[in-house]
Amino acid sequence: MKVLISADIEGVAGVFHPEQTRAGNGEYEAARRWMTLEANAAIEGAFAGGATQVWVNDSHGGFRNLLPDLLDARAEVVLGKPRTLGMMAGLEYGAALVFMIGYHSKAQTRGVLAHTINSFAFARVSLDGVEVGEAGLYGALAEEYGARVALLSGDDVFAEETAPRFPEARFVVTKSATGHASGVTQTPARAREAIGAAAREAVQSHLSRGLARQTSRADARVKAVTCELRVQTTALADLFCQWPTLTRIDGVTLRFDAASVEHAVRMLNCLSAMSFMLR
Structure with a gap:
């Protein structure tokens, strides 16, 4: 185990x-x-x-x-x-x-x-419509x-x-x-x-219960997800939307599609790092 x-x-x-x-x-x-x-x-x-x-x-x-x-x-x-x-x-x-x-x-x-993730940058994060x-x-x-x-x-x-x-x-x-x-x-x-x-x-x-081993990732549920992100300021939205795969919903709300939860996590962590430009 x-x-x-x-x-x-x-x-x-x-x-x-x-x-x-x-x-x-x-x-x-x-x-x-x-x-x-x-x-x-x-x-x-x-x-x-x-x-x-x-x-x-x-x-x-x-x-x-x-x-x-x-x-x-x-x-x-x-x-x-x-x-x-x-x-x-x-x-x-x-x-x-x-x-x-x-x-x-x-x-x-x-x-x-x-x-x-980042109190300066993110006010709300949702995956497939569920806030997390x-x-x-x-x-x-x-x-x-x-x-x-x-x-x-x-x-x-x-x-x-x-x-x-x-x-x-x-x-x-x-x-x-x-x-x-x-x-x-x-x-x-x-x-x-x-x-x-x-x-x-x-x-x-x-x-x-006989659950000593990790299920292989190939057998686990890997699926595409949609992430909606509400940021703290319009300036942050301006910055993040330089990334061409992000769609701006309103002044502070963005959306992007990811091939998996892992890809969504990686994107969020990249945006978090970008936010330090505005601190």
Whole structure:
């Protein structure tokens, strides 16, 4: 049983303020340690449940936040960018299960530090008419590679919005949101304990059902999708529509067709990178 863990920071217990997610200050250094230890709890739980290989993907910002020396030595760490599969880099190694640790709710919701991919650029992302956050988008990419999303952690708003999309997955609620940058949190130690237990149970459950291997991508459902993107300003729409395959629907709404979810993810990440021209 191979497991890929995608670790973000906004959904980590104790994280509430943007300062905690940005490098260059003491609050970030504490938060990245909590992020690393939550990822480690998932790693240890996965191995305890019977995993044979585990990759942990650093999925926040510049993708170099995790502290590898604090992670279980049996795991391998995916760091740095750019990379083709973004927050799901590691799927190409054949993971059967995916864990999303420290995730957050989609843009324009009341979850803690809610956004979708790029808070400066994107206000809403939809695939085939269904609005998605990062979990929905990257979960669809995991499924396209034949992997199953089995465990997610983050705040209560994230859990409520995401549970219908992954009805068989386990959720660990690390904190409750009262606003964009406020709420009530479990202690980091308690959150890690819950994540570790859920990770162990998720692997054991799938092994007991004989689901130890990733379905081949050829056998998984790979299909063309239409992505509709609402951006934060007309200036961003002006910039993104320099890309000839994008169609402008109105001042801030764009649309493009993609051959697969992977291609949609790659396009969105390219647009996110382009947005830095306007910062």
